[in-house]
Amino acid sequence: MGKTLFKTLTVVAAGVGAIAVCFLGFRENNQRQYRQRVEYAQTAIKREKEGIPEVENEVNGLFADKNHTFLKKSVNDETLTKVSATISSIKASAKEYGIEEEALPKGAKEIQEKKKAIEGLVKEARAKLSIQEAAGKLFVNGVSDWQKTENTVIIKEELKETDIGKIRENLSLFDDSSWKKNVDTYLGYADAQVKRISELKASFDRMLKDGTVTSAVTYEDYLAAVDSISQIRNEKEKEKFSALAEKVAQQMGYGANYYDNTSTDETIYY
Numbered sequence: 001m002g003k004t005l006f007k008t009l010t011v012v013a014a015g016v017g018a019i020a021v022c023f024l025g026f027r028e029n030n031q032r033q034y035r036q037r038v039e040y041a042q043t044a045i046k047r048e049k050e051g052i053p054e055v056e057n058e059v060n061g062l063f064a065d066k067n068h069t070f071l072k073k074s075v076n077d078e079t080l081t082k083v084s085a086t087i088s089s090i091k092a093s094a095k096e097y098g099i100e101e102e103a104l105p106k107g108a109k110e111i112q113e114k115k116k117a118i119e120g121l122v123k124e125a126r127a128k129l130s131i132q133e134a135a136g137k138l139f140v141n142g143v144s145d146w147q148k149t150e151n152t153v154i155i156k157e158e159l160k161e162t163d164i165g166k167i168r169e170n171l172s173l174f175d176d177s178s179w180k181k182n183v184d185t186y187l188g189y190a191d192a193q194v195k196r197i198s199e200l201k202a203s204f205d206r207m208l209k210d211g212t213v214t215s216a217v218t219y220e221d222y223l224a225a226v227d228s229i230s231q232i233r234n235e236k237e238k239e240k241f242s243a244l245a246e247k248v249a250q251q252m253g254y255g256a257n258y259y260d261n262t263s264t265d266e267t268i269y270y
Contacts, residue, residue, distance in 0.1 A: 037097055037098050038097075040097065042105040045091075045092055048090055048091065052111060052114050052115075056118055058086065059121050062083065062122070062125045063125070064147065070146060070147045075129060077129070080126050080129065087115060087118055087122065090111065092104075092109075128179065131183060135167050135187060138156060138159060138186075139154055139155055140153075140154040140155070140234065149182050153233075154193075154233040155193045155194060155233070155234055161191070164194065168184070171183055171184060193232070193234070196228055197237055199228070200229065203224075203225050204245075207244075213252060222245070222252070225245055229242055
């Protein structure tokens with residue numbers, strides 16, 4: 001009985017000893033791996049610090065001015081995706097290296113701050129590009145230059161006030177700037193053209209019913225409509241209203257009228 005108990009205790013003691021050895025070995029291995037991660041972080045962060053200026057230059061290159069107000073014409077989704085990927089590859093936090101904050105080398109915080117700053121600029125660039133693309137789609141030929149405004153744009157056929165309103169609502173989230181002012185100006189150009197078409201539609205709804213003139217027709221209203229048609233820039237819209245005006249003219253005996261198809265009226269029509 002005594003011998004059996006002794007053997008059992010011996011086996012247990014050996015097992016405990018083996019576990020202790022394994023535990024100590026495991027802890028030592030973990031500590032060694034942690035030291036290796038710290039050493040790697042020190043080397044890697046030094047490399048990241050040396051590469052940050054190049055990334056900053058790339059981000060600054062998205063803009064046409066030092067104040068980061070206007071985007072360069074060449075900026076598109078592909079450009080921003082590429083820059084974003086470059087920024088995401090920058091690692092400077094303790095979590096990214098699997099170490100404690102106090103183990104981060106000197107300069108890591110500075111890199112984190114610079115990374116956050118350039119991420120903000122890319123986010124702003126993406127938001128501005130989204131607005132520009134949406135606003136540009138309002139017009140037949142888009143907008144060629146957002147750094148200046150030219151009232152020569154032509155709205156697309158069947159454009160609605162709500163289409164413009166959605167963009168203006170998103171634009172309101174931006175801080176005031178010359179870029180915001182220019183975008184809003186282009187939205188104003190679109191508003192003016194949509195309003196002209198809307199008012200012409202209402203006018204012809206009064207003058208014609210099922211293609212026949214109504215008692216509401218007056219020569220003054222007809223001439224006003226003809227003048228307004230001459231200022232429509234979208235050719236399809238102009239043709240549509242010209243045909244309606246011709247119906248009124250023929251039925252009322254007003255004679256032939258001519259429409260200036262090359263109008264460049266720059267009046268903001270409100």
